[in-house]
Amino acid sequence: MSNIKQRPIGVFDSGVGGLTNVRALMERLPMENIIYFGDTARVPYGVKSRATIETFTAQIVDFLLQNEVKALVIACNTIAAVAGQKVRAMAGNMPVLDVITAGAEAALQTTRNGHIGIIATSTTVNSNAYARAIHSRRPDARVQSQACPLLVPLVEEGWLDHEVTRLTAREYLKPLLADDIDTLVLGCTHYPLLKPLLRQEAPGLALVDSAITTAEAAAQALAAADLLNAANPAPDYRFYVSDIPLRFRTIGERFLGRSMEQIEMVSLG
Amino acid sequence: MSNIKQRPIGVFDSGVGGLTNVRALMERLPMENIIYFGDTARVPYGVKSRATIETFTAQIVDFLLQNEVKALVIACNTIAAVAGQKVRAMAGNMPVLDVITAGAEAALQTTRNGHIGIIATSTTVNSNAYARAIHSRRPDARVQSQACPLLVPLVEEGWLDHEVTRLTAREYLKPLLADDIDTLVLGCTHYPLLKPLLRQEAPGLALVDSAITTAEAAAQALAAADLLNAANPAPDYRFYVSDIPLRFRTIGERFLGRSMEQIEMVSLG
Numbered sequence: 281m282s283n284i285k286q287r288p289i290g291v292f293d294s295g296v297g298g299l300t301n302v303r304a305l306m307e308r309l310p311m312e313n314i315i316y317f318g319d320t321a322r323v324p325y326g327v328k329s330r331a332t333i334e335t336f337t338a339q340i341v342d343f344l345l346q347n348e349v350k351a352l353v354i355a356c357n358t359i360a361a362v363a364g365q366k367v368r369a370m371a372g373n374m375p376v377l378d379v380i381t382a383g384a385e386a387a388l389q390t391t392r393n394g395h396i397g398i399i400a401t402s403t404t405v406n407s408n409a410y411a412r413a414i415h416s417r418r419p420d421a422r423v424q425s426q427a428c429p430l431l432v433p434l435v436e437e438g439w440l441d442h443e444v445t446r447l448t449a450r451e452y453l454k455p456l457l458a459d460d461i462d463t464l465v466l467g468c469t470h471y472p473l474l475k476p477l478l479r480q481e482a483p484g485l486a487l488v489d490s491a492i493t494t495a496e497a498a499a500q501a502l503a504a505a506d507l508l509n510a511a512n513p514a515p516d517y518r519f520y521v522s523d524i525p526l527r528f529r530t531i532g533e534r535f536l537g538r539s540m541e542q543i544e545m546v547s548l549g
Numbered sequence: 550m551s552n553i554k555q556r557p558i559g560v561f562d563s564g565v566g567g568l569t570n571v572r573a574l575m576e577r578l579p580m581e582n583i584i585y586f587g588d589t590a591r592v593p594y595g596v597k598s599r600a601t602i603e604t605f606t607a608q609i610v611d612f613l614l615q616n617e618v619k620a621l622v623i624a625c626n627t628i629a630a631v632a633g634q635k636v637r638a639m640a641g642n643m644p645v646l647d648v649i650t651a652g653a654e655a656a657l658q659t660t661r662n663g664h665i666g667i668i669a670t671s672t673t674v675n676s677n678a679y680a681r682a683i684h685s686r687r688p689d690a691r692v693q694s695q696a697c698p699l700l701v702p703l704v705e706e707g708w709l710d711h712e713v714t715r716l717t718a719r720e721y722l723k724p725l726l727a728d729d730i731d732t733l734v735l736g737c738t739h740y741p742l743l744k745p746l747l748r749q750e751a752p753g754l755a756l757v758d759s760a761i762t763t764a765e766a767a768a769q770a771l772a773a774a775d776l777l778n779a780a781n782p783a784p785d786y787r788f789y790v791s792d793i794p795l796r797f798r799t800i801g802e803r804f805l806g807r808s809m810e811q812i813e814m815v816s817l818g
Contacts, residue, residue: 322591323596327794
């Protein structure tokens with residue numbers, strides 16, 4: 281059996297968006313090997329039922345455990361919201377990080393007035409997972425959530441600075457801005473690509489990018505468990521997907537911020 | 550074995566949009582039993598690869614054949630574009646209707662100048678299936694296609710008469726209107742819900758609604774094969790889906806135009 285520190289971190293998402301987390305991990309933990317799984321054959325999860333999301337998630341975690349990962353990063357807000365407990369039960373003692381826990385903690389460190397806004401998919405909002413994660417840490421915080429189902433397709437269309445995207449964001453942000461939130465959590469892996477536009481439409485708000493905060497949480501958890509890979513000058517990055525659709529590489533590389541050399545397709549379920 | 554005329558028509562789609570076809574069939578063929586399958590656990594197909602779409606389609610057709618249907622209606626443009634031949638190979642001598650063939654024929658009956666515009670998902674456009682279906686019937690027709698990936702999520706958000714939808718449609722229609730098309734095929738089952746808005750944004754164009762044209766083609770094919778159900782005062786409508794997500798019934802009934810009494814969930818694959 282190989283040295284456990286050499287093993288990869290397993291990162292997974294319902295699709296391509298979790299590559300924003302891989303990018304943040306590459307930058308924060310440049311010595312770590314990473315294996316990514318994106319369930320592109322069945323994306324998006326944000327409109328599916330809890331039972332279906334749990335079934336699909338268990339298949340992904342099985343695949344990553346077979347690949348001998350040393351830690352798991354749930355890069356998908358919907359999976360974290362709906363199936364986080366299931367993943368932790370399957371992972372045993374292994375560190376499991378997720379974008380919702382990390383985002384909630386970062387939001388609490390950021391807010392001054394204790395009023396936090398969340399934008400996310402419908403399923404994430406309906407799960408109320410961010411509010412629970414925030415309130416379990418600070419019961420007097422005020423959380424207001426807004427489902428934004430159009431933002432993912434707008435990002436995937438590449439309309440990152442388009443009038444349509446601006447109007448859509450403005451409509452979604454209206455109820456949050458009417459409240460006096462001072463912090464806005466980008467509760468979906470696609471949203472960091474809209475940061476410039478969101479900064480313009482919500483000036484004065486601190487934006488919490490959960491890809492960055494999750495990478496920081498992963499660094500701390502690996503250090504605490506003595507699992508950091510200290511000497512690995514040429515880390516190995518492997519990308520697995522359940523489908524390789526048209527434009528996959530183009531969109532993926534937009535999220536990852538660099539080229540993807542090795543993409544392999546595997547069937548689950 | 551039951552009388553073959555009593556058997557249901559099998560209608561299928563990647564999700565909920567094919568219910569616009571069921572609605573048109575109920576109106577055109579009110580004596581027919583109908584069984585619908587929507588692959589809501591894996592929707593949308595329009596962004597997936599050909600191989601994945603073929604695999605998923607074969608599973609759906611197997612399910613409908615086990616339910617002893619007498620005819621198949623491919624209500625999904627993406628499936629018709631990519632896996633229509635596969636469905637016909639599996640169906641043997643059974644009538645198989647599809648939205649692309651029916652839409653192409655209706656467009657040719659409608660156009661006066663022979664210049665036809667198509668709006669559809671990316672996969673349907675990239676398959677070039679409408680152009681092939683039109684050119685095989687009339688080689689001198691001119692076909693211009695435009696992928697409109699944002700229209701499905703806009704319909705599902707319910708923004709049927711929203712400024713954002715109007716601007717999005719205007720942007721997508723611009724290259725088609727610059728050409729001098731006189732007929733616009735709504736090449737996706739979601740688009741009929743945008744007819745009022747599209748009529749305003751593309752005045753003077755004839756809109757081809759493939760749900761209606763497919764129902765007409767089904768009526769003709771069943772009559773030709775002597776398979777029409779002539780006496781059935783209380784037809785049976787069964788709706789099967791692979792997932793029942795939040796708001797499924799609400800969205801489904803918007804497409805179907807009436808209530809759905811019997812919805813059952815089945816797992817495929």
